Amino acid sequence: MINALFHWMMKRNFKKLVRLQQLYFSIYLNKDYADQDFFYERKLHYLKARFVKEMNFSRFVCKKMRNNAIFNDLNDLFCVVISTGSLRYRVKDHATFEIFSVEMNELSTILAHIDKMNELKTQEKLHAIMKRFDDLYETTLQVVSNEPLKFIIFIDELKAAIHLFQKIASEI
Numbered sequence: 032m033i034n035a036l037f038h039w040m041m042k043r044n045f046k047k048l049v050r051l052q053q054l055y056f057s058i059y060l061n062k063d064y065a066d067q068d069f070f071y072e073r074k075l076h077y078l079k080a081r082f083v084k085e086m087n088f089s090r091f092v093c094k095k096m097r098n099n100a101i102f103n104d105l106n107d108l109f110c111v112v113i114s115t116g117s118l119r120y121r122v123k124d125h126a127t128f129e130i131f132s133v134e135m136n137e138l139s140t141i142l143a144h145i146d147k148m149n150e151l152k153t154q155e156k157l158h159a160i161m162k163r164f165d166d167l168y169e170t171t172l173q174v175v176s177n178e179p180l181k182f183i184i185f186i187d188e189l190k191a192a193i194h195l196f197q198k199i200a201s202e203i
Contacts (some may be wrong), residue, residue, distance in 0.1 A: 040089045041101045042203050047082045048108055049142050052192065054078060055116040056139045059128040064119070075116070101202050108195040115188045121181045130171055134163050138193075145200045146148060152201075157193050164189065 058064050058071050086105065093102045122128070128135075138160050145153060164186050173179045 037089070037092050038203070040085065040092060041105060041199075044082060044085055044089060044105050045199055045203055047078065047085070048105065048112055049145065049196070051075070051078045051082065052112050052115070052142060053139045053195075055112070055119075057133045058116075058119055059125075060132050060135055060145060062125070064125060079113070101199065104199050104202070107197060108192065111188055111192045111195060114194055115185060118181065118185045121185075122176075122178055124177065127172070127176050128184075130175065131164060131167050136168070138189075142196060145196055154197065157197070161186075161190055161193065180183050 060073075061071075064071055067150070086102075086109070089102060093099055101144075119125075127181060138157075141153065141156055141160070168179070168182055168186060172182045176182060
C-alpha cells in the first residue's frame with residue numbers, strides 16, 4: 032500500500048516539475064513577460080509552493096520506505112529547474128531568447144511526454160536538441176548576446192535537468 036502511494040506521489044511530483052520547466056520555457060518565449068511579469072511570477076510561485084508542500088508530505092511517506100533514490104533525484108531536479116529558471120533575471124535583453132525559440136518549443140513538447148516515450152527515441156531527440164543549443168551558442172549567441180557566459184551556464188544547467196528528467200522518467 033505504501034509503495035503504491037509513494038510511487039503515485041513521485042509520479043505526480045515529477046509531472047509538477049515538468050510543468051514548472053515548461054512554464055519557464057514559456058516565459059522565455061513570450062514577449063509579454065516584461066509587461067505581465069506579475070502574472071507569470073504568481074504562477075511560478077504557486078507551482079513551486081505546491082511542489083514543496085507535496086514533497087514535504089512525500090518525505091513523511093518516504094521515511095516508511097528504504098529506497099529514497101527517486102525522492103532525492105526529484106529534490107535535485109527541483110534545484111536544477113529553479114536554476115534554469117533564473118536565466119530570466121540574468122539576461123536583460125529578452126529578445127535574445129528568440130534565437131533558440133524553436134529548440135525550447137521542441138524541448139518543452141518532449142518533456143510533456145517524456146514519461147510515455149520510448150527511452151532510446153527520446154534520448155536521440157534530446158541529444159539532437161542539445162547539440163543545436165551548443166551550435167547556436169558557438170555560432171550566434173557568442174556574437175549577438177551581450178552576456179554569452181550566462182547562456183553557457185544555462186545550457187549546462189539544462190543538460191543537467193534533461194539528464195535528471197530522463198533518469199527519473201525511467202525509474203517511475
